[in-house]
Amino acid sequence: MFSKQRNGSLGRSSVCKPCRSAYNRELRSRWSREGSVGTHKVCPGCGQNLPLTDYYKAKSNRLGVQTNCKSCTSANRTERYREDPQRYIQYTKKWAEANRDRVRRNARSSRLLKKYGITGDEYEALLEAQDGRCAICGTTEPGLTTGGHLTIFRVDHCHATGAVRGLLCNNCNIGIGQLGDDPERVEAALHYLRNFLEKARL
Structure with missing residues (x-):
């Protein structure tokens, strides 16, 4: 019964x-x-x-x-x-x-929401809007972690306001981070590299 x-x-x-x-x-x-x-x-x-x-x-x-x-x-x-x-x-x-993929997705969604204020669905929509590519270099490969594991595209955000700017590969995210997210320093680095290439051609 x-x-x-x-x-x-x-x-x-x-x-x-x-x-x-x-x-x-x-x-x-x-x-x-x-x-x-x-x-x-x-x-x-x-x-x-x-x-x-x-x-x-x-x-x-x-x-x-x-x-x-x-x-x-x-x-x-x-x-x-x-x-x-x-x-x-x-x-x-x-x-x-038995539900490893679902557990991973849920854990990632929780981290995204807690750290950046976006859901897993919003992350996927942003990646789709970028055609599955890094917003800077255009690669479809997100890169590897320091431990050599395949990662996902990093959420790039403004450290002053917390606003999400886009998704970047690991290398681009580290690159602009090391330059302090400062447009003037990024432009200076670009000018420095271009000057070297121009001199190398002479």
């Missing part, structure tokens, strides 16, 4: 099937009465009719968000961890191994 649930006690849901069905019917009725479709959704955990922005995304679900709101989801995760820490840690590691 209980549905299978991997993270539930004894591998089963805490609610029997008839009760779950009755609850789902009531939930659908509440959605209809409260006009949840579109911008809001009733969370079955806390019973509140919340905006969709208060839910984590889930493309496969009806409204494109998870069943429970962010607060209830976090509370459920904490509870599952307290019940069986080792099992929760093993499950998390196994999921991360």
Whole structure:
């Protein structure tokens, strides 16, 4: 009478099937009465009719968000961890191994948002606008890190205002950084190189 649930006690849901069905019917009725479709959704955990922005995304679900709101989801995760820490840690590691690309994308998006104030989607849109190339030299190769690992195009930003200027390869990003992001120093370096080339031709 209980549905299978991997993270539930004894591998089963805490609610029997008839009760779950009755609850789902009531939930659908509440959605209809409260006009949840579109911008809001009733969370079955806390019973509140919340905006969709208060839910984590889930493309496969009806409204494109998870069943429970962010607060209830976090509370459920904490509870599952307290019940069986080792099992929760093993499950998390196994999921991360099976979804490495997604974990990388999420981690990169978090870093971009925290450091530069842009999302992963905004980064991809900026790269597409630059035709997948460095905004200075036009290369399609972002370059290598000091450890020899392939990197992504660097987010170049104004250190005074924090505004994002564009995406650069590793070499160009380091180059203008070493020149202090100073246009006059960049022009002086350009003049210096051109003078040398002109003298070399004589």
